[in-house]
Amino acid sequence: xxxxxxxxxxxxxxxxxxxxxxxxxxxxxxxxxxxxxxxxxxxxxxxxxxxxxxxxxxxxxxxxxxxxxxxxxxxxxxxxxxxxxxxxxxxxxxxxxxxxxxxxxxxxxxxxxxxxxxxxxxxxxxxxxxxxxxxxxxxxxxxxxxxxxxxxxxxxxxxxxxxxxxxxxxxxxxxxxxxxxxxxxxxxxxxxxxxxxxxxxxxxxxxxxxxxxxxxxxxxxxx
Amino acid sequence: xxxxxxxxxxxxxxxxxxxxxxxxxxxxxxxxxxxxxxxxxxxxxxxxxxxxxxxxxxxxxxxxxxxxxxxxxxxxxxxxxxxxxxxxxxxxxxxxxxxxxxxxxxxxxxxxxxxxxxxxxxxxxxxxxxxxxxxxxxxxxxxxxxxxxxxxxxxxxxxxxxxxxxxxxxxxxxxxxxxxxxxxxxxxxxxxxxxxxxxxxxxxxxxxxxxxxxxxxxxxxxxxxxxxxxxxxxxxxxxxxxxxxxxxxxxxxxxxxxxxxxxxxxxxxxxxxxxxxxxxxxxxxxxxxxxxxxxxxxxxxx
Numbered sequence: 001x002x003x004x005x006x007x008x009x010x011x012x013x014x015x016x017x018x019x020x021x022x023x024x025x026x027x028x029x030x031x032x033x034x035x036x037x038x039x040x041x042x043x044x045x046x047x048x049x050x051x052x053x054x055x056x057x058x059x060x061x062x063x064x065x066x067x068x069x070x071x072x073x074x075x076x077x078x079x080x081x082x083x084x085x086x087x088x089x090x091x092x093x094x095x096x097x098x099x100x101x102x103x104x105x106x107x108x109x110x111x112x113x114x115x116x117x118x119x120x121x122x123x124x125x126x127x128x129x130x131x132x133x134x135x136x137x138x139x140x141x142x143x144x145x146x147x148x149x150x151x152x153x154x155x156x157x158x159x160x161x162x163x164x165x166x167x168x169x170x171x172x173x174x175x176x177x178x179x180x181x182x183x184x185x186x187x188x189x190x191x192x193x194x195x196x197x198x199x200x201x202x203x204x205x206x207x208x209x210x211x212x213x214x215x216x217x218x219x220x221x222x223x
Numbered sequence: 224x225x226x227x228x229x230x231x232x233x234x235x236x237x238x239x240x241x242x243x244x245x246x247x248x249x250x251x252x253x254x255x256x257x258x259x260x261x262x263x264x265x266x267x268x269x270x271x272x273x274x275x276x277x278x279x280x281x282x283x284x285x286x287x288x289x290x291x292x293x294x295x296x297x298x299x300x301x302x303x304x305x306x307x308x309x310x311x312x313x314x315x316x317x318x319x320x321x322x323x324x325x326x327x328x329x330x331x332x333x334x335x336x337x338x339x340x341x342x343x344x345x346x347x348x349x350x351x352x353x354x355x356x357x358x359x360x361x362x363x364x365x366x367x368x369x370x371x372x373x374x375x376x377x378x379x380x381x382x383x384x385x386x387x388x389x390x391x392x393x394x395x396x397x398x399x400x401x402x403x404x405x406x407x408x409x410x411x412x413x414x415x416x417x418x419x420x421x422x423x424x425x426x427x428x429x430x431x432x433x434x435x436x437x438x439x440x441x442x443x444x445x446x447x448x449x450x451x452x453x454x455x456x457x458x459x460x461x462x463x464x465x466x467x468x469x470x471x472x473x474x475x476x477x478x479x480x481x482x483x484x485x486x487x488x489x490x491x492x493x494x495x496x497x498x499x500x501x502x503x504x505x506x507x508x509x510x511x512x513x514x515x516x517x518x519x520x521x522x523x524x525x
């Protein structure tokens with residue numbers, strides 16, 4: 001479903017964020033990308049989600065080559081993914097409900113159909129009672145859940161999360177990971193980047209370990 | 224198709240909602256644009272009314288020779304022959320006093336004045352067109368003709384109409400220039416408003432792009448905002464113009480009554496009104512499009 005072949009990403013100025021990355025992620029897999037901060041985890045996720053383009057190698061999503069995608073086709077590519085950003089990127093000038101409704105509006109779904117889906121997503125992450133609240137009134141864990149609800153509301157086949165447990169305590173983090181596992185169990189391909197190698201990674205997950213922009217120990221399971 | 228309609232309806236609703244959210248700012252904005260647009264519109268209406276007023280008048284300069292009231296028919300014939308032989312006369316016609324009297328009674332506006340007179344006060348007259356339109360040559364001819372026998376008065380008229388026409392031409396050009404300049408200003412004002420809106424919605428635009436919004440989706444509400452602002456500005460200008468004309472017409476009617484005329488300033492016709500309002504909307508769209516193209520590319524995510 002997702003295939004990287006000798007992918008490199010060099011930023012202007014000559015900095016190589018990623019070098020010679022090759023791996024494949026099967027449909028329906030649960031994958032963790034680990035590594036120290038600055039190892040290139042976020043860059044890797046951005047390459048998968050067609051937010052950035054590789055400067056070398058090929059990235060195949062489904063059967064489409066992201067490197068050669070027309071600019072006008074990129075938005076439609078991005079819609080295949082549910083994205084949970086490291087900094088959430090919630091919109092603080094609108095309610096929880098409206099935040100979750102945004103991806104649906106982009107897809108042209110409005111009205112009662114949209115409301116039904118928004119409530120289903122909020123229910124899934126346990127925020128149904130807070131739909132009228134503003135994001136600023138939510139706790140850190142709740143904001144993370146809101147970001148997840150927005151990512152899953154348009155029922156993407158692939159769910160991508162960048163450091164979803166980054167600044168949560170152990171209990172909250174475990175809840176969030178359990179939430180992602182539940183999506184994995186219903187067939188969603190889940191990819192999570194985390195610097196926190198210990199503890200939170202389930203034993204059945206595939207792990208890609210990045211070190212200074214290069215891949216180490218592809219496919220290994222955590223002990 | 225349905226999908227497309229929904230997208231447009233949503234963008235429209237969003238912008239109407241935003242405008243209602245800040246009614247004072249929106250009204251101010253529409254007022255400013257209305258005032259800007261009403262200036263060329265007022266000038267246009269003034270020029271239009273002036274040319275309407277002068278439209279019925281003769282535009283070629285001519286010399287009118289009023290004869291002494293006791294001129295005999297054969298003396299008139301002698302004058303006729305002298306005019307025919309004169310080199311500087313291009314054409315001429317005789318207007319008998321009875322004809323002139325009937326014509327005057329028929330012509331609008333002055334009926335009340337003529338009804339008050341018991342007998343025909345008009346003399347016989349020749350109306351002379353000169354072969355040269357040069358004002359100096361015409362003046363010379365007028366002086367010469369005034370010396371002829373049985374001519375009580377030789378009047379060089381309609382020169383002022385020529386000047387009026389020249390002025391009207393100038394006025395029409397001024398309308399175009401003013402409309403062009405203020406149209407440009409309108410594009411700039413709306414562009415700036417849209418730029419500010421884009422800046423305040425920067426986060427939303429960024430997130431929307433990241434999760435798969437097309438450029439078109441992002442542009443659409445801003446284009447609606449620009450078009451609606453322009454439309455509102457056009458309507459505001461029309462209302463201001465109507466108000467100004469109403470105000471003026473009360474004085475114009477008083478003035479016209481003194482001249483026993485029913486002259487009134489005319490409002491823009493249906494077509495001209497549509498041009499004003501549609502033109503304003505188009506300018507709004509243009510301003511928004513320029514701003515959106517310029518500033519959305521600055522918010523690039525790939």
